[in-house]
Each structure stands twice: as structure tokens, then as C-alpha cells.
Amino acid sequence: MKKITLLCFLITSCFGFSQNWTTGDVTLTTGYTVKFDVTSSTVTMTMVGPSNEWLGVGISNVVYSIGSQMGQFNDTDGSGDVVIYTNNSIQDRRMPGSNGTPPADSSSDWSLSSNDISGSTRTVVATRDRDTGDANDYDFPTSPPASFTLVWAKGGAGTNNSFGFHSGGRGAVLANNNVLSNDDFQLNPVRFTISPNPSSRNLNIGISYNASREYNIEAYDVLGKQIYRGQLFNNDTTIDVSNWRSGVYLVKLTSDEATQTKRFVKQ
Numbered sequence: 001m002k003k004i005t006l007l008c009f010l011i012t013s014c015f016g017f018s019q020n021w022t023t024g025d026v027t028l029t030t031g032y033t034v035k036f037d038v039t040s041s042t043v044t045m046t047m048v049g050p051s052n053e054w055l056g057v058g059i060s061n062v063v064y065s066i067g068s069q070m071g072q073f074n075d076t077d078g079s080g081d082v083v084i085y086t087n088n089s090i091q092d093r094r095m096p097g098s099n100g101t102p103p104a105d106s107s108s109d110w111s112l113s114s115n116d117i118s119g120s121t122r123t124v125v126a127t128r129d130r131d132t133g134d135a136n137d138y139d140f141p142t143s144p145p146a147s148f149t150l151v152w153a154k155g156g157a158g159t160n161n162s163f164g165f166h167s168g169g170r171g172a173v174l175a176n177n178n179v180l181s182n183d184d185f186q187l188n189p190v191r192f193t194i195s196p197n198p199s200s201r202n203l204n205i206g207i208s209y210n211a212s213r214e215y216n217i218e219a220y221d222v223l224g225k226q227i228y229r230g231q232l233f234n235n236d237t238t239i240d241v242s243n244w245r246s247g248v249y250l251v252k253l254t255s256d257e258a259t260q261t262k263r264f265v266k267q
Contacts, residue, residue, distance in 0.1 A: 021144035023175045025250065028057070028152040033222060038140045044127050047085060048222060048248050049154060051122040054086035058095060058151035059138040081138035083110055083126070086156070090126045094136045105136050118198060118265050119246035121222070150175050192253050198265035203239045207232060207253065218252045219264070221245070241266055
């Protein structure tokens with residue numbers, strides 16, 4: 001199996017007693033990832049995929065049966081929550097229990113936070129309440145579940161990104177590397193900053209350097225290919241990214257005690 005399977009689950013390690021948790025970046029298919037960051041009150045979803053297609057993710061407790069139709073998911077038991085990005089908007093939908101178009105919920109609980117395009121890659125960030133009180137919505141637990149199913153679809157290549165028939169552009173994966181996280185996590189006690197972001201030429205890495213520790217920096221593209229690796233020996237280090245292709249990258253800082261990952265957009 002390709003190394004991208006492992007990369008898709010790069011996550012912040014668990015420290016302290018925070019009850020926040022994350023799925024890490026889950027690869028749905030080549031060039032299409034999703035991540036859910038969950039706190040006690042909110043959920044933040046980050047979808048990264050083709051800039052010229054609509055993007056859809058379904059969230060379910062039902063384990064997908066390989067070879068079965070998507071119709072096994074439905075909204076009658078809360079197993080078929082669907083989020084669609086299309087035409088610069090987020091749509092809150094649900095599985096119909098058949099192969100038809102997922103109907104829209106009576107009200108949308110998701111809010112679009114950002115919609116950025118870099119080259120042919122779109123990054124969509126949306127938020128909603130962790131527990132919306134809507135029976136059609138997936139109730140994200142307060143602690144990381146052992147696993148849950150993510151079904152996906154995308155299609156409608158073209159400038160309008162219209163939501164519609166997606167032919168073979170669909171599938172399912174199991175999100176099973178869910179762990180506790182802490183957005184305020186520091187590397188004992190190291191600041192980890194990257195700037196500017198996005199950038200077309202230089203990437204500045206900022207840490208609180210401690211000469212008694214070793215700091216490694218790595219960068220991966222969305223396909224899981226490592227495109228940079230080095231060590232940090234100062235509080236501030238500049239990396240030349242002018243030869244990197246435009247797109248989204250994961251920048252991972254590792255010390256002898258902890259690991260932290262940040263998302264970087266190369267223009």
C-alpha cells in the first residue's frame with residue numbers, strides 16, 4: 001500500500017487533558033482529503049479537492065459493505081449525514097436510503113468559513129455545532145470514536161461545480177485514526193509558526209529553539225510525497241519554496257518529545 005495511506009493520518013499528538021479530537025487528514029481518493037476537528041462545542045471540516053468539481057462527504061456510524069450501493073445509508077437512523085460544497089456554498093443534506101439525490105435538510109447547520117483556490121486545488125473550511133439537535137445530522141461524540149465511515153462523491157467538472165450525477169466518482173473509507181488533540185499544543189514549550197501562508201517564494205519557520213533538543217522539519221504534498229526534510233538550528237529558519245508546485249502541503253515539526261503538523265498553501 002502506498003505511503004499516502006499513512007500520511008493521510010498525520011495528526012497532532014495527544015498532550016494534557018484536552019477533550020478536543022481530530023480525524024487527521026483522511027484521503028478519500030487521489031487528490032481529495034477531508035479532516036474533522038472536534039471540540040466540546042464545534043466541528044470544523046476541512047475539505048481539499050479539485051477546484052473545478054463539487055465535493056461531497058457523508059458521515060455515518062454504519063460500516064460500508066464493499067460492493068454495496070450507497071443506498072445502504074439513510075437518514076432514518078442518523079447514519080446518512082451529507083455535506084456538499086458546490087457553487088461557492090455549503091449544503092447540509094442527508095442520504096435518502098436509495099441511489100437518488102440526497103435531499104436538503106430543512107435548515108443548514110454548516111457555515112462556510114473559507115474557500116481558497118491554489119492552482120487546481122480548492123480548500124474549503126466549514127463549521128457547525130458539534131451537536132446540532134437535528135436528527136438528520138451526525139452527532140460527533142465528545143471523545144474520539146474507534147472509527148466511523150466516511151462516504152464521498154465528487155463530480156460536475158466545469159466552472160459551475162454544479163451538484164449532480166457523479167458517475168464513478170464515489171467511494172467510502174473508514175476514519176479509524178481519531179485521536180485527542182489540543183489546538184494550543186506546544187513543543188515543551190516551543191512555538192511553531194509558519195509564515196507567510198500562502199506564499200510563493202519563502203516559508204519562514206518559527207520555533208523557540210532549545211540547543212539540547214533536535215528539531216526536524218518535513219513537508220509533504222497531498223499525495224503523500226515527501227518534498228522536503230531538514231533540521232532546525234535557530235529560532236527562525238527560512239525555506240526556499242519557489243520550486244515547489246502550487247498546492248497544499250503538510251509541514252510537520254518533530255522534536256524528541258512531540259510532533260505538530262500545519263497546513264501550508266504554495267501559490
